[in-house]
Amino acid sequence: MRETTTPGKQESRDGAQAVGVSLGGLPYRPAHSAETAPVVLRLDKVGVSYGNVPAVNDVSMDIYKNRITALIGPSGCGKSSILRCLNRMNDLIHSARVTGSVYLDGVDINSDAVDPVQVRRHVGMVFQKPNPFPMSVRENVAFGPKRQGTSGRGPLNDIVEKALRSAALWDEVADKMAQSGTALSGGQQQRLCIARVLAVRPEIILMDEPCSALDPVATLKIEDLMRELARDYTIVIVTHNMQQAARVSDYTAFMLASEHGVNGQLIEYGATNEIFTNPKDKRTEDYITGRFG
Amino acid sequence: MTALTVRSSRNQRLDWLQRIVFSLTFLATVVVCVPVAIVAVYVISHGASAISWEFLFSGPARAGREGGFFPVIVLTMYALLLVMAFAVPVGVLCAVYLAEYARPGRLLRLINLTIINLAGVPSIVYGLFGVALFFDVIHTKQALWVASATLAMQALAIVITSSREALLAITPGIREGSLALGVSKLRTTFFIALPQAFPGIITGSLLAVSRAAGETAPILVVGAIAATNVSLRPDAIINDRPQMLSYELYYRITEGLGLADERKWGLALVLLGIVLVLNVSALLLRIKIQSMGYEKRN
Ligand SMILES: Nc1ncnc2c1ncn2[C@@H]1O[C@H](COP(=O)(O)OP(=O)(O)OP(=O)(O)O)[C@@H](O)[C@H]1O
Ligand SMILES: [Mg+2]
Numbered sequence: 001m002r003e004t005t006t007p008g009k010q011e012s013r014d015g016a017q018a019v020g021v022s023l024g025g026l027p028y029r030p031a032h033s034a035e036t037a038p039v040v041l042r043l044d045k046v047g048v049s050y051g052n053v054p055a056v057n058d059v060s061m062d063i064y065k066n067r068i069t070a071l072i073g074p075s076g077c078g079k080s081s082i083l084r085c086l087n088r089m090n091d092l093i094h095s096a097r098v099t100g101s102v103y104l105d106g107v108d109i110n111s112d113a114v115d116p117v118q119v120r121r122h123v124g125m126v127f128q129k130p131n132p133f134p135m136s137v138r139e140n141v142a143f144g145p146k147r148q149g150t151s152g153r154g155p156l157n158d159i160v161e162k163a164l165r166s167a168a169l170w171d172e173v174a175d176k177m178a179q180s181g182t183a184l185s186g187g188q189q190q191r192l193c194i195a196r197v198l199a200v201r202p203e204i205i206l207m208d209e210p211c212s213a214l215d216p217v218a219t220l221k222i223e224d225l226m227r228e229l230a231r232d233y234t235i236v237i238v239t240h241n242m243q244q245a246a247r248v249s250d251y252t253a254f255m256l257a258s259e260h261g262v263n264g265q266l267i268e269y270g271a272t273n274e275i276f277t278n279p280k281d282k283r284t285e286d287y288i289t290g291r292f293g
Numbered sequence: 294m295t296a297l298t299v300r301s302s303r304n305q306r307l308d309w310l311q312r313i314v315f316s317l318t319f320l321a322t323v324v325v326c327v328p329v330a331i332v333a334v335y336v337i338s339h340g341a342s343a344i345s346w347e348f349l350f351s352g353p354a355r356a357g358r359e360g361g362f363f364p365v366i367v368l369t370m371y372a373l374l375l376v377m378a379f380a381v382p383v384g385v386l387c388a389v390y391l392a393e394y395a396r397p398g399r400l401l402r403l404i405n406l407t408i409i410n411l412a413g414v415p416s417i418v419y420g421l422f423g424v425a426l427f428f429d430v431i432h433t434k435q436a437l438w439v440a441s442a443t444l445a446m447q448a449l450a451i452v453i454t455s456s457r458e459a460l461l462a463i464t465p466g467i468r469e470g471s472l473a474l475g476v477s478k479l480r481t482t483f484f485i486a487l488p489q490a491f492p493g494i495i496t497g498s499l500l501a502v503s504r505a506a507g508e509t510a511p512i513l514v515v516g517a518i519a520a521t522n523v524s525l526r527p528d529a530i531i532n533d534r535p536q537m538l539s540y541e542l543y544y545r546i547t548e549g550l551g552l553a554d555e556r557k558w559g560l561a562l563v564l565l566g567i568v569l570v571l572n573v574s575a576l577l578l579r580i581k582i583q584s585m586g587y588e589k590r591n
Contacts, residue, residue, distance in 0.1 A: 089473065094396055121475030131466035133485060144474035147484065193470065200474050 037064040040204060040234050041086060046100035048081040048090060055081050056264030057099070061253055063204075068226060068235045070245035070272065073255035074287070078264030079238040082255070083206050086236065087123035088116035104204075121148070124197035128209040130189035132181035132196075137164075137173050140181040140192055144200035159199050166232075167195035168225050187218025191225065198229075205229070207237040211244065223248045242288055246276050254284045336561050343559025357552060362541065366563060369506065369538040372441045373567075376505045379445035381498045384452030388494075391453070392460035393482050405457075412450035419447045420514030440537065443511040448501040455497020459490035492579045499578075503571035507564065512540040538564045 039062040047057030056078025063069050071079040081090070088109060090096040101108045109119045133140050141160040150156060160177075164170040169191040173184070181192050190210055197205055207226075211219040226235055226248050239245050245252050252275040257264040268275060268284045279285045347361045354360035391408075395401045423443025463486055471481040487494075542560045545552050 087473065089469070092469070092472065117475055117477045119475075120473055124475075125469075125473035127466060127469065127473075129466055131464065131470040133467055133470065134489065143471070143484070144476060147474070147476045147480050196470070197474065202475075 035064055037066055039063065040065045040105060041236075042101075042103040043082070043085070044101040044103065046082060046085050046098070046102060048078065048085060049097045049099075050093070050095045054263055056255070056257070059100075059255075059266045061266060061269045063234065063236060064251070065234050066230055066232070067250040068230050068237060068248055069251040069253065070249035071236065071238045071253050071255060072240075072242060072245050072287075073264070073267075074257070075240070076260040076264070077255040077257040079255055080208050081264070083125075083208055083236060083238050086204070086206055087120045087125055089120075089125065091116050121200060122202055123204045123206060124200060124202035126190070126193050126197060126205065126207040126210050128212055130186055130193050130213065132184070132189050132192050134180060134182055136178050137181050137184070137192060138177040141195050141199045144196060148200060163195040163199035164192075166198050166229065167191045168221065168228070169195055185218070187214050187221060190214060190218070190222060194222075194225065194229075198233075202233070204234045204236065207235065209238055209240060212240065219244070242276075246272060252276070254279075254281075254287060256283055256287070333565065336558060336565055339555065340558030340560070340562035343553075343555040344562060348556075348559055349563070357545065357556070362538075362560060362563070365538055365541045365560075368437070369564075369567065372437060372444065372537055373502055373506055375438065375441035376445045376448050377498065377502050379442060380448040380452050380501060384449050384498070384501075385456050385494055387449075387453045388456030388460060389482060389487070392457045393478070393486060408450055408453050412447075412454060414447070414450075415510070416447055416508050417510035417514065419443055420511030422446070423511055424514050440512050444505040444508055447508070447511070448505045451501035451504065452494075452498050455500070456490065456494045459493025459497065460486055462493065463489045492582045495578050495582070496575045499571050499575035503568045503575075506567050506571065507539055509539040509543045512537050538567070 041063035043059055043061050043063075045057075046059045048055050049057075059078075059082055071083060073079055081096075084090045085098050085102055086109075090098050098110060101110055103109070104119065104122060107114065109116075133143060135143070138157075138160055141163050142156045145156060145159050150159065161170060164173060169188060172188060173179075173192075176184075181189065184192060190213075194205075194210075211222050214222065223244065226237070229235060230250075237245075237249065249272045251270065252272045253269040254267045254275065255264055256267050268279060268281045270280075275284060276288055279288060345361075349361055349366065350363050351361040352363055391401070391405065395404070420443060423439060423446065427439040427442065467485055467489070468481055471485045472478065476484075538560065542557065542564060545557050545560060
């Protein structure tokens, strides 16, 4: 997508930010007035329905480059559904219908002209349950680059080592490269899955409850890793763990459904410290103080 | 804290129930295994003495009363290879479509049901269908090909069902993991799904072929119509009436005269041996592939 963005477009968007005027009919809503980072993803009235049931609708928000954005909210409010809109993973669910637009560097990824496979190269994803391929550690990481045309032992080894180092896994697996990825511990498997994504060099990494299957020590490791990765990547994370959102994220979006799994909505979105210390909406406050379902 | 409860009479009753259920399941397994073992032992003990180099590797003399059944054995192998060549590629492709690409819905359910039913159609129906299709519609006289294609139709149903099951049994998260890396659906199918399903596909295919080896009815029908004057053989094998093993055996038994019992059992043993080799290699291949893992692949 980056290649398709013209410099002119980039300028006009930065200009729009500076003066706070609308872009494409959208009022510009800064999540945090002091933010200087560019917007990499813009959600415009995004909704998802399954069959005829609207699971979540009308979510509009901007996601900033090299920031960690957390989606929080009770179970069934549509966090995963929204997250999967950001790399067209909902295409894989036959009953799912996505409405609205998601602009990646200014291009609507939902338009027919855009290839979802291309989108996913720019927006990688890490899942709730670690899902390493049943191959060696090395092959797990080399899989993406290979399928995208990198060949030769030398270049692949470099990519694999770099990705594993970035995922803070290299020291633990350097002598286990030929072992099966599925034989690692849960936390190692999840970092392997992160390394696998890093190896294809996306701009954005989506993580859907990446720590929910892990113990506290492994969780802290992944959180440290996320802070580290935010220097080079933009991260969007779904989490049930409010401490985690508070610890790790720069921005937090709170979502809520009127009833379980129906009509989920974005209630409040802003800088994490503001959401947690000074929420504007009563429902946000209730949720973060634990007075809620 | 209460101490561990002493076994109450209710617990003891449950205990007994467990034991009875366990015994029943064990018994059922025995009931299934024993006849198989008896058949195998019986065939071996009656047929083993007939097996010799000559029996396996030379042509018949005096209408099969002496000499061997080499042409029949070779023809059987030949036909089985053809069955595999017809059924496996088409069956696996079909399974890939059904498991990976077809949109779930009523139509897909109907197709799946149809395929399961195809596996259950009596083989004589396939025989009649094969004859009608190949002799009357396509007008071929190649009986070997017709017999193999007919057997392949039946094997196809088994190949499709087992391959489809193997594909559906893959952890779904693995496919998503690949797609989320920006790997296309086709490559995900080829590099993730198929390798994972490979052991299941191999096993299903070999079982389907080994079943085809034992089928008599389709061959009977094809043979009855074609064998009168058409050569049912690869050219190299010269014989007055080569047939597939299953049919040869049927023919020799119903013929009633001439052939010594020992030679009939010998034929049965050869057929059993082929089926056994196929099944055991399915098992070994599966174990080999699984233990090999993916470590050594590059
Ligand atoms: N594949 C699907 N098919 C049908 N309905 C679905 C599907 N996935 C989600 N839904 C519906 O959409 C609602 C929102 O689901 P989603 O997974 O987005 O919620 P969530 O906020 O991620 O919940 P959780 O915190 O439990 O993961 C669910 O309650 C469910 O009713
Ligand atoms: Mg979820």
